[in-house]
Amino acid sequence: MANTISNSNTPPAQLVEVAAIASRYKGQQDQLMRVLLECQKVVNTFSEDVAAIIAREMGLSQTHVYGFITFYAMLSTKPRGKYIIRMCKSAPCHVRGAREVVKAMEDFLHIKMGETTEDNRFTLEYCECLGICDISPAIMINDKTYGNLTPESARELLKLYIREEGK
Ligand code: FES
Structure with a gap:
């Protein structure tokens, strides 16, 4: 099933930041992914408000922006944790034990890949090669x-x- 975008409330200050980022790329449809990745660092997850502002500031249709956000797994429509743990799922990491590392992290955090801990601290996700295959298995x-x-x-x-957080 396709992802949907929630209409959760995004803080106004974040909306202003998103508008500023998107407005720098007005009319540059080919820069949409770049804009979305930059905006995601600000908002953590995409709401309807955020998507609408990006569409308006870049001069694109909302349908186009929504389509992009819901299509690419690296763009999040669900709230995510303070720490996003990305596990490389490419072959070199896989053959060098990524599966066991995933299992250890899932068990330790009591969540499955794609989920966020109840305290909103950690999210587990897969990603493509991180470019550090010589030290696989790797995470970010x-x-x-x-x-x-x-x-x-x-x-x-x-x-x-967790210890650093407690300090
Ligand atoms: S395959 Fe995992 S970092 Fe390249």
């Missing part, structure tokens, strides 16, 4: 990459994030 947590993971080191890494 927000903007930081980690490689040579084992189930144990993945659990330790998550514990570290």
